[in-house]
Amino acid sequence: MPSSNDPQPLGAVLADLVDRYGYRERFDAARAVEAWPVVAGPSIAGVTEQVWMRHGALHVKVRSAAWRHQLQFQRAAWRERMNDHLGREVVDEVQFR
Structure with a gap:
């Protein structure tokens, strides 16, 4: 070990x-918020309005109920994609609002 x-x-x-x-x-938390548009891609990022982290949960505000419903089914996959992109377990869950 170096001194x-x-x-x-x-x-x-x-x-x-x-x-x-x-x-x-x-x-x-800041890295996760900044990574959302990159991980989500232009199509999905285009239908989201706000992204924030709170207590390990990534909250994503979606513009329409139809998109929110569709994305809700893929929450586990989104969490895995985010953590893969960030290189470690940062996001405990993804909540679409």
Whole structure:
């Protein structure tokens, strides 16, 4: 294990600070919200109005009841796609509203 005086990669130092000061959840939430349009693609992202994270749940506001109903059936797949894109378990569930 390197001593504290050894040079460390900047990414490792920043990751340590994020974890140490408790910002990991906020950063993960911001990454998930920003990832939604990429993961959803232009067709699905085009029928959504808002996306936000709260307590591990990704909330997606959908413009029409028909789209919301259709997307609701695929919640587990959306959660898996989001976490695959983010590289770790960030989204516990996806809720379409």
